[in-house]
Amino acid sequence: MLNKFLTDRLAKILEFMHPWLIKTLGRDRLEYVASNTTNEVTKKLDPFIWTYDCKAKVIAIRQETSDTKTFVLLPNQHFSDPIAGQHIELTAIGPKGDAARCYTLSEITPETVSITVKLNPQGEVSPWLHDQVAVGQVFNISAARGQFVHRDQQQVLFICAGSGITPAFSMINQLLAQPSTDKASEVGLFYRTQSPENTIFSKRLAQLDSLNKQVKVELSYSRLPVDVVTPSFIDQLIAAYPDIKQQHIYLCGPELFRNDVIQYLESINFDMHNLDVEQFTLPELLQDQQSIKKLDEDVTVLLKSQNINFVIPASDCDKTILEAAELQGITMEHGCRSGMCGSCKTNLVSGEVSGQKIGRSIYPCTAYPASNQLVLE
Ligand code: FES
DSSP states (O other): HHHHHHHHHHHHHHHHHHHHHHHHHHHHHHHHHHHHHHHHHHHOOOOSSSSSSSSSEEEEEEEETTTEEEEEEETTTTTOOTTOOEEEEEEEEEEEEEEEEEEEEEOOOOSSSSEEEETTTSHHHHHHHTTOTTTOEEEEEEEOOOOOOOOOOOOEEEEEGGGGGGHHHHHHHHHHHHHHGSSSSSEEEEEEEEEEOOTTHHHHHHHHHHHHHTEEEEEESSOOOOOOOOOOHHHHHHOEEEEEEGGGEEESOHHHHHHHHHHHHHHHOOOOGGGGOOOSSOOOOOOOOGGGGOOOOOOEEEEEGGGEEEEEOOGGGTHHHHHHHHHHTOOOOOSSSSSSTTOOOEEESSSSSSEEEEETTEEEEEEEEOOSSEOOO
16 A cells, blocks of 8 residues: 555656656656666556657647647657657547547757647547647657758748648747858748637747848738638738749648649749648649559669669559669658658659659659659759
């Protein structure tokens, strides 16, 4: 009885100490200590630290708008090095059992990461997060992943709508935190939102705009659902950024909104090499597998960042680039293998692919070789 009492007290003290342990020891040292002391007793005593799973605990919840909340998470020692713009996969205990969803990190500090979640009443995970989850809740998360991250461009414009603000918000904050020599010289944010009341991070966006000379924030109120792109939206965009063709654009928001903005950029001959697009939903074009052109010759592939060359034999050209690379023993970063998570996204430097691509961004898990030479970033 006494033992149980003492064990419970110790477990409570350890739980209270999680933020301090992670801050003071750091995740690497904590991992070293925990991995050398994991046994049946410690696993029961503190399953957040003595575990082989990557877990996160909710340490604060903020209401951003009437239907959007931010969850501040303290990940355990198995989580490392998130980059602004990346997302995590979170496993929720929904009414139908475990369900996993990807959420972009809206804020990153040395100890915590945040996700900002809009309620979708028909969804499975967001109602659970909004209605059931309280401070102290622990769930499994994946490593941070995705390629929708800033890559040192000097003139950057984020065009986003609705909860598509989340990667832009974390990237802008990351850009401002960099040493002045590494900073982009100009950062623009053009944010489509329904109304002032529905604007996520409204106060903090106003502060970003007023406190930082290099940042310009422009809000565009739709009054309609945010994915409707109207002529007045385009007029406002051009008025705010007459030099739009000189910008490197990061685009994030609902699929309809993204497609309309891409269509507009195509219409003005925008250089699509300067466009990065974030997405979590399967694009329409993937459903039309018939349109995918299959090559009938060997393809040489160069993965520039890894300095790896390999050949896809003609017989494997009906495989995705990811599958074909794996058949040659080449490892490429990936997650869902279905074009939804963005983990495999890379840029096409030269050559042609068919299947999923947006601008110069391609998704090797759903893209096929369409020329006999490919250079990927
Ligand atoms: S988009 Fe998820 S692995 Fe390619």
